Amino acid sequence: MDLFNDLVIPVGSSHLTLIRLMLYISASFLFAYTGLLFGSVLLSSKAASKAKKDNDFRYQKLAQSLIKVGTGITGMWFGLGIVPFLSFILGYPQLLSGTEGDILGFLIVGLLVFSMAVASIYIYKNSLNFKSLFYSFKTNVRSKSESIVGEYTPLDEDVENTGAFTGIWGIILLIVATWFLAGATTYAYDHSLWGQSIFNMLFGLNTIFKMLLILTMGTAFASAVYMFNAFSWQGGYEFVNDEERELSKNFVRKMGLYSALLIPLIYAFQIVTIPNNALSGLMFVFGLISLLFVVFFAQSIYLSKSEDHTSGVKYGFMFIMISFAMFAAQDQQAFHISVAENLNSISEIHEKADEARHASYAKSEVEPVVDAQAIYDTRCIACHKFDVKLVGPAYNNVVPKYEGKEGDLVKFILNPSPQNPAEFPAGMPAQGLTPAEGKAMAKWLMGKVLGGGEEKAEPVAEKPTEEATAAKH
Structure with a gap:
């Protein structure tokens, strides 16, 4: 940790504002993407499990589509996950310098676990792709030779087992990464945790409710993204028939509604457990706006049951994005209020150092006395x-x-x-x-x-x- 602490230098008020802006943008991306990735692999795993249980390949196709929600764009895990984590690692020490709020260790652990989760999830994604290939192969070859199909059955089972294993571990590791992320950002503004053990941080009520909120909002976000891609964006997906279309819509819609109903309850507990030293009126405003857009999201998802309102899911997609942005703003506002005095101290130290530097420059410009x-x-x-x-x-x-x-x-x-x-x-x-x-x-x-x-x-x-x-x- 000393390596990063040595990089901390006193900065002026304008630089502090830029760092705060960077942390807000990073929080918006990181909270949203972590939740989205969790919701994506959770919904995909449930669909894959149902495909195996009911021997219904339509759920297998749905599982493939759902995992693409969080992994469909090349490098999004790096740009929306790793980079914001690194921004946190570099930004928070600047604003917490001179205090006992050292969260570097928690953020680094969260980054490492997040990286392992991403690796596991991508293995799971590839196993789904292989599973789909084996299904197509068996369907096309079975009519010609059952013996050939039998030779590939053990490999098919291995791929299926690997997918189930990596999918579960991806979910577990992502929960742990989110837990450390929530704990670190809570630790940053909860002065009562400074100097306490890691268990006090991880099992604090605000940490737990923040983690649950990110994961629940992420599940709703994943549902919204799938609904938007499948039924609105560029005409939506091409389904085999209307029955498959309704099956996919009802499965994802139900999970999105369940998540939307849980969000207000978890949000209320999360706000109530924020420490007094981080409370402000603006923080509550951000929280209320976030909840308001969750309600709008739930309404758009509910109305999508009707075919006439299916195109409205694009608004649900935007609503949940705004809700995540307001949640990140609320979290950063709590942090700003809690360290406001320290930020003033950092700014004063910078100003004094700046004055001393200018004085030394002025002194160096005076002609030396020569006899x-x-x-x-x-x-x-x-x-x-x-x-x-x-x-x-x-x-x-x-x-x-x-x-x-x-x-x-x-x-x-x-x-x-x-x-x-x-x-x-x-x-x-x-x-x-x-x-x-x-x-x-x-x-x-x-x-x-x-x-x-x-x-x-x-x-x-x-x-x-x-x-x-x-x-x-």
């Missing part, structure tokens, strides 16, 4: 004086040439080049000064020579040449 006199006394005095030529020319003869050209003088001091090779062939060696030291030295020299700091001497008189002396005589 130009000390540089002259240690590096320049051996070769230069103001009014007398030594190894190098007198400053009073050179500096006036740079009047109004301080930048050029700085460049020359930092990187000197021969200016009078005939008289000073060696030139001035570079002294290894920093830019700040070079600038300070140039200002100091110009102040001394041009500003009257040193008595200006007349330019050093050059010795007369022999030709000039002879000319005078």
Whole structure:
């Protein structure tokens, strides 16, 4: 867990708002998809069990269609399941930093169990596909050779047993993953659980009712998605006859109605068990809106019994999606209220760190104090004086040439080049000064020579040449 805790950095209020938005979107997707996947495999397993019990292949086809509700799109388990889980793992520690609410372990366990559940469910899905292939094979070959069919019967039974086994385990693992997900999100806003054991979290009433609510709403969601795909979207599925159509509709419709009737009861218990430190008026508003759309969903599913209202299932599909979104908003609002003070503290820490950072930047931009006199006394005095030529020319003869050209003088001091090779062939060696030291030295020299700091001497008189002396005589 320390790996993720080390990634936590204080962020400002705008970044906190973005993280909260990310968590809300992730919660909407994760709650809805986890529930949808559970409802999909639950309804499919029930249909497959009924197909085996009644020896009715129509239920086998229904089981195949139902499992596609949660697995039909390639990669949806990753985009709608794994990615939101990872967002939770990265987002919650940011908002809970500085508190005892460490939910990383619970989320990581939930992610691992969810991944195992997905693997089991996809094996179950493939076993249904093989079962369907064997059925078609036996139907087409039996009329020609019973012996060939008999050879494949053991393999058919193995596939059926594998499907039943992986289907049950997919349901169990998904329940456990949802349990940890519900527990982690409850633990995040229930301060009384902070520092308590994992059993207090998992067996808390709010955790249990939240888990049941996600699974029940998910079953209703899976029913709505199947009804929408089978009877509304692009004309619906092609059934062999009206009897198969009614069989599929009644089976799924009944499960959807049962789920819709349970949702308000579970929802009420879930809201009642939310701790006082997470309650707010807006949270109840989200909960009521969610329940209202559950009622709309139940009505649309109920009316689908009539053939005239079958197309209305598309509204039921939208209603349950909105209900899930409002449930996620309610959960995130409870979390926000419970950690509001901590969010203010995080924002204050960020602001102080930001101020300190800006102060350090401002300090670094101030020119350092450089003692130009000390540089002259240690590096320049051996070769230069103001009014007398030594190894190098007198400053009073050179500096006036740079009047109004301080930048050029700085460049020359930092990187000197021969200016009078005939008289000073060696030139001035570079002294290894920093830019700040070079600038300070140039200002100091110009102040001394041009500003009257040193008595200006007349330019050093050059010795007369022999030709000039002879000319005078």
